[in-house]
Amino acid sequence: MKILILGAGQVGASLAEHLSSEANDLTVVDIDRERLALLQDRFDLRTLVGDASTPGVLEAAGAADADLLVAVTRSDPANLVACKLAHSRFNVPRRVARLRNADFFADPSLFAPEHFAVSEALCPEQEVTDTIVRLVEFPRALQVLEFGGGRLTLVGVRAYEGGLLVGHPIREMRRHLPEDIDARIAALYRRDRPVPPTGETRIEVGDEVFFIAPSEHLPAVLRELRREEQPVRRVVVAGAGNIGARVAGALQRRCRVTVVEANRLRAEDVAAQLDDAMVLCGGASDEDVLDQANIGESDLFLALTNDDEDNILAASLAKRLGCRRVLALINRRVYADMVQGGPIDIALSPAEVSAGAFLAHVRQGDVVQVHRLRRGAAEALELVVHGDARTSKVVGRRIADLDLPAGASVAALVRAMDVPRVLEHSEADVETRYGEVIMAHHDTVIEAGDHVILFCTRKELVPKVVRLFQVAVGFL
CATH class of the missing domain: 3.40.50.720 (NAD(P)-binding Rossmann-like Domain)
Structure with missing residues (x-):
């Protein structure tokens, strides 16, 4: 895929790092010659010095045959103008813009083709804010990530001395949880190295453990598996x-x-x-x-x-x-x-944090969410399954039979995302959520329309995983 990245700041550089390793044809545009030189020394990409919001610079960057433009300069007006020019003059199919001013999000019609022609608008500052607020809700968490429209939550915690699971195999987690609550350990890191979380794997003090569970069950899961924490006041x-x-x-x-x-x-x-x-x-x-x-x-x-x-x-x-x-x-x-x-x-x-939000709109295939883990070393992503048994390598197959690369695993899935489900916490507390949460097991069969949450211990595995879930060319 031919991608133009406008802006070589922190977000642009992070995107360039991850997309350059995924066989993309990248061009990065910025007015800062030194920043571009650093990127060109580190990654396989092309750079161009110039104002990305001008027609001549966009033309020189190859906008005429680009598949995607990502405008992440520090200037909201420059990003909007670049998207408009990319649409009206160069017919770039997809245009993603970084916008820092919340006023633009108050009127979504501004992003329509007849106005600024922004396919997707993202606010990195709001992404970081949401991440911090979720960490406040879970005081001892290292990361808190949501999937399936909020139906599933992944939480990373540090195993502590005296914890219920420390020194015990993962398979014993089941007996610490109530019968109506299911959760699983999606990934485990020990001394910065991934450890396959099989049933026989024993958790050690200091391990970085990633749990995934239905969001409504997560407080109960953490209460069972960790010491009681005081809320943040x-x-x-x-x-x-x-x-x-x-x-x-x-x-x-x-x-x-x-x-x-x-x-x-x-x-x-x-x-x-x-x-x-x-x-x-x-x-x-x-x-x-x-x-x-x-x-x-x-x-x-x-x-x-x-x-x-x-x-x-x-x-x-x-x-x-x-x-x-x-x-x-x-x-x-x-x-x-x-x-x-x-x-x-x-x-x-x-x-x-910001790069994860942008990657969900940049990667090929129906990628709904991308979350960077462990400062970019690993990724958790949510993919929507399409096709049938003839056109897809995953539909109708058990998880154990999927051709997943070593280091990639299916953690959970959400089925029938458009079907409402009523959750009764008490007579006075009734909540409606969409979709059925299914924790992944070796014999779980994937169906078309499922939202599958996968964990990749190394970011290099992501392109292989995304290709596995794409339908054949002939699928309509």
Whole structure:
């Protein structure tokens, strides 16, 4: 597939890294010659220096015969203009745009062909915000990911000394759960290496374990398999930029939120936007400022500034001053690998979170969700099955009979996604959800229309998995 990536920033570079390894013809356009040179040295791709929102540059980049354009520059207007030109002048079939301003999403008609002609619009800052909010709901989770329209949730946790499963084979998990609750371990990492999660695999202290379960059962599963956790009630947010302000706004009604922002004007603006949060003006790596924020009594510290070093320093200091758990946004992978698991509990890469959202719209086949795991080393994806036994390599076949590459596994599936199912938690708590959740077993048979959730321990496996689930050319 011939793909144009407009913008060589963090998101564009992350996309280029992952798409260049999947036999795509890539061209990256940016005004920064040095950024492009770095990408060209590392990956098999073409680069072009220029303004991606101009017709001449798009033509020189090969827009006339491109299959997909991904506009991820830091400028919303430039991304919108590029999509419009790609549609009206070069007839590019699919156009994905990064948009940071929430106003554009208030009126979806702006993305119609007669206006900006955006096939898919994504907001990376909102993707990161949603990820952080899910982590607040599960205090000890390393990652929390949803699939099947929210019907399934995958949670990564660290095995701790004295845990119910530590020292025991995975097959014993079943006896710790109530009869009406099903869950499975989708993946296991030990000392940064994947371990096949068979029934005989024994979990060790420090293992990174990924559970998947129906979303409504997940709290019960975690209660059974982990020690009881106190809910997050006090949160300190360092940095009131786009992500920090969004996170504070999302959490202010459920937690006591304090925002720390060094820029006085920005602090005043955010204070006016937030109804139920306190805003302090000062540096998050200043011990006196953190004392004012009652960091020693806080459950969670979120370092969300635009500077990796500031985030690492502030989060480490917050942990030393008594904060129960700390998270830092860190863009440089070498930093994230170095600090997570030490004083910093979670090192979250905004570029990796955003790249997952874009990859779902970039990859061939009916890919609904792509979630990056372990800072991009692994992926969990949701695919929709099409075809029949004649045109598909998976329809009508048992999971045990699928030709999956080593390191790839089916974790679960959701069937009949358009059929409502009523869940009665109590007489007063009735919920309607769509689709039937089926936890994967070796004899589970895949049907057309199923949403299949797969786990790939290495990102290199993803193209093979996607090809396996594609229908034959003759399928209509």
